[in-house]
Amino acid sequence: MTTPPLTAAEAGLVSCENCSLLSRPVGADDHGYCPRCGGALEQRHPHSIQYTWALVIAAAICYIPANVLPVLTTNALGSSESDTILGGVLLLYNTGSWPLALIVLIASVMVPLGKLIALSYLLISVQRGSVKNNHDRTRLYRLVEFIGRWSMLDVFVDTFTVALIQLQPLMSVEPGPGVLFFAAVVVLTMIAAESFDPRLIWDTPNVRQGHHG
């Protein structure tokens, strides 16, 4: 039995997003409200793909300055030094603390990039109407959603360092512009993951037609 199970959309039904009650929609365009909880019913998030794409692209744009611009500027005894994220990773690696370097590399470089790639893959596969690897793609989406909050690690460390190390005449640490972009990347990818409707993964091409542009 290889045929995929019937989806609510294929059956002409709508599932409430809030209480998951399956109900019959009012009309083709206006689905009406949930009879149980009163939430607005929608077969799929409107413009989910477009929203997600916009946010993913914005995040991708921000990702470049986040890595090129310095995130921290250290002023110590008259000399000032600016570090980018990758520069920090290299510095940590060179000074021998490679586990820390690995953590920063994964949390600050690979995770945001992975999220961007994963979301792009999900979007493209949905747009092309792919029906393969539905399970894997759903799992990937869950992973992206889960991991999103953890990539704020870098911003967190940055703000802490800046707040703590202010020994004015001797040493001070100032945030660089890169950290703003980095935070933007993290926030944008989180919103992008949020706006992506995972139910789209399960839609067969013909069902998908009417709903999204």
Add this chain to the structure above:
Amino acid sequence: MAESSDPQDVPQATVVPQRRARVSIVWIIPILAAVVAVGIAVQRIMNEGPTITIVFKAAEGLEAGKTTIKYKDVAIGTVTKVELSKDHTKVVVRAKMSKDAADLMVEDAKFWVVSARVTLSGVSGLGTLLSGNYIGFEVGKSEKERKEFVGLEVPPIITGGQPGRQFVLRTENLGSLGIGSPIYFRRLQAGQVIAYDLSADGKAVDLKIFVNAPYDKYVNPGTRFWNASGIDVSMGAGGVEVRTESVIAILAGGLAFETPAYVGAAAPAAANTAFTLYVDKATAMKQPDPISQRYVLYFNESLRGLSVGAPVTLLGLPGGEVIDVGLDLDPAKTLIRGRVEIVTFPERLIARLHKEDAGLGRDLAKSAQERRALIKQLVERRGLRAQLRSGNLITGQLYVALDYFPDAPKATVDWSAEVPTMPVVASTLPDLEAKLSSIVTKLEQLPLEQIGNDVTKVLATLNTTLEGATSALKNIDSDLMPPLKSAIEELRQAVGSANQVLANTDATLLGKDAPAQQELRDALQEVAAAARSVRVLADYLDRHPEALIRGKTEDRP
């Protein structure tokens, strides 16, 4: 036509669902992000300064990404790379300059490494001990842009903005001078030596000096520079002179300059004017003396102590110098005498004239004729003569004095000769010498030897006496001491024995159980017993006197 038409045939207008705005407002976010990112990128590119390379001999404390290039303590660039040159002999430093410093990168801009330095003239760059070395920068004047530079080994002494002027000094050798050697003007530090180089022909050294404002305006074409290095000790007819500018000049060498009084006021010299560097102040301040008059003097006395360069004075004021000391054989070959050639500088003496006579002095300075007439007048009427005098009794330096000797025999000056002869008078020096020598003779006549001998003899006697005394003392030591010692020893023994005897006596006579006492006690008891017997006998005899004859009879009841 119209009725026949069937309304049913008219096609039904289709309802095309109104398409909602296709492009969602959400696209503003990526556009915004792109605009910001592009904006930053553009700003970065706009602010991108040139990348330059500086070649140093060694990368003393330079670090890529850390070391800055500073001009007037403002960072204008950062070192991005420090690497060896291709032939591994030098260090190539790549630096990214800020955009506003781009137009400073001209041909003659200077770079050098600033680190803490301790020199004789001070300590500099202490800040680098904390912040690390940085590259100092000095603007150039050229308009030509350049991207490759060669770093200086030592910081340039004069920074571009410093007011003042640069001059060139030519000297035979560098001596103890070096870059940074101070230049003094009236013992104030007025500038420094900033560079030196062998002159093109290799026969001299060209020193480049910088005289700071406002001192530079005191340098005019007539100014003299001299080497004020070390301590200048000179001994001449004028005595011993010690001259120095400052302790630093003693240690590190230095220069000094001054404009001689006889050079009138003049406009300050233009920058890069070349001057001669004189060996010392005296040489430097010597008047160039455009007007000079030579005279020859014939002396019939010793010229010992008279050297070339010895001063010639007129009434004690220096007015010339000896230029030749030699001998002269008179044409008849009957006499050898001393020939001294002197040169006088009338201007020096004219300069000494009182203000009111300045007009007359100027006339004299202008006209050789008038000067000659004056000299002739002085010699013939006033008795102006040359005389050798001792400038210093200890060293025996001589100088030539021109003075008035009204009693001197008549003489005249013959101006027709190439070098006129100035009449002389014998020096008073021999008298002095004679007196001195008589003192010396008297001293010599003193029977010093005799006195010495006597003293020696007395000393010898004293010595033997002392020796006798010493031996006597020694004899006392050796002859008397041992018996004395034994006598004392015996005495000590005798006393010891006496002590013993006394102790024994004590024991025999006075001790509690002393035998003598015991015996004495027994004896006394016996004596007492005997006395009792005598009393008994006496009583008996008292009562029985007959017993004496009859003997004792039994008592009868």
